Amino acid sequence: xxxxxxxxxxxxxxxxxxxxxxxxxxxxxxxxxxxxxxxxxxxxxxxxxxxxxxxxxxxxxxxxxxxxxxxxxx
Numbered sequence: 751x752x753x754x755x756x757x758x759x760x761x762x763x764x765x766x767x768x769x770x771x772x773x774x775x776x777x778x779x780x781x782x783x784x785x786x787x788x789x790x791x792x793x794x795x796x797x798x799x800x801x802x803x804x805x806x807x808x809x810x811x812x813x814x815x816x817x818x819x820x821x822x823x824x
Contacts, residue, residue: 752824759818760786762795764802765811778811786815 761784768779783802786795792815799813 753821754824755819755821757788757817758820759784760788760790760795761816762786762799763814763816764799764806765814766806767809767811776809780814781806782816 761782763780763782765778766781767776769777771777795815796813803810
């Protein structure tokens with residue numbers, strides 16, 4: 751049985767340092783930005799993340815794209 755994936759939403763997430771643990775190692779959480787256009791390219795989303803990172807008043811780590819698709823039987 752074939753299945754078709756239909757894109758529903760995209761969001762950008764940036765790992766941001768939220769503190770230090772007892773050993774002094776960084777603890778990271780994610781700051782998410784929703785409402786990304788479904789047609790936005792990975793490069794465009796990355797470029798926007800690079801513009802956001804300097805504004806965040808904390809160290810950052812990785813950048814993520816979260817995509818949600820609806821699966822339906824074809």
